[in-house]
Amino acid sequence: MKRRDFLKNSLVFVSGASVCASALEFLDPREVLAANPEVRWAFLVNTHKCVGCGFCVKACKIENEVPFEANVTRTWVERYVIKRDGEVVMDSPKGARDGFTSKELDQGASGMRRIPDEEISQAFFVPKLCNQCQNPPCVQVCPVGATYQTGDGVVLVDRSWCIGCGYCIMGCPYGVRFFHPVEKVAEKCNFCYHRITKGMNTACVDACPFGARLIGNLRDPDDPVAKAVMTQRVGVLRDEYGTKPHVFYIGLNKEVR
Amino acid sequence: MKNHVWRPLFVVIGLVVIILLIRMAYVPADFGVGERGYMYGFHRQGNEQEWKEFQVKYRGAAYCAECHEENSSEISASGHGRIQCENCHGAAFGHPEDPESLAIDRSRELCLRCHAALVTPSSGRAQLPGIDATQHNPGMECSECHNPHNPSLEEM
């Protein structure tokens, strides 16, 4: 390539690229959503409001027929205790099915642990569930098309088509999937698809006495969840994986993974 | 045409045809590509409907109020009004046809879910009245002294 051509091409490329960049800058998320007036389900969790009562976990297990005694849950609540010296201790006994009623933190194999009250600087609860990612790796890795995403953004598992290979359980970076002890297929939260498509709330949202959980439609500008996502400082879990989670959190901090 | 190249090839072609035939019979007619394309939408379309038809069990407080109007308006004015009836009385599915199906939870543990004192300075739990479960009348059901439908201590 001649030097003159190289300079000319570079100039064309750079000016072209800058046009793209400027076009991106003016992209208003509200306009993008307005252009697509369908439904996109999303979830909002307010960790400031959650008291760790676990009513949500109990309701979910009963509503979705997840065996009550088995140590698996579609949604669970984690307790974080941050000590004055910076150490972070967390637990989630039985997924918080019976709530947090003890000051003892369940540390699994290393037993129970009690943090003296005066050493605690922060302590809070973080409800977790399937993030209904926009780019769900669990769907990408399913070899048979049993895990898929609906048009309104919910990831479902076809129980009659799942072969139980467990790839999706390995593929999910959030660890929300497990094998259903009775159905013997991959299982996870599906935003109570049978309820939200009838205009109801999910069972956990209904059960929560403190309004720590909300489900809504991101495409509806009057929806409280859409409004909060647009106007408040919300976070998502493990943004760095690029899965684009649609469970948004108010009051996350870096200790929560 | 009888030589060592063609014969195995016919076997392979035959196998492929058999596999394709089995696949035609086995894969349901509604198996296809959904709205999100091959990467995310490759599935049996009928399954979306199957999930929509899954049985609803929790009906919500408004459903309870259809028959229990008095109780529900009284309770909703109390400090426990924000708690769904079904959190303590069990999922309404099967009720009223089969009243026995409601398993009322009167246990001490149910109340402790919110009222066991924990040090949680950065969450809503800090605003709830809490007790030390080992000191405050251990072994007793809270409802022996407190009215769960109106927890106000003044009106006890």
Ligand code: SF4
């Ligand atoms: S959170 Fe996990 S299971 Fe849920 S959609 Fe994302 S990758 Fe899939």
Ligand code: SF4
């Ligand atoms: S029901 Fe609400 S307050 Fe209780 S643990 Fe669940 S999210 Fe938190």
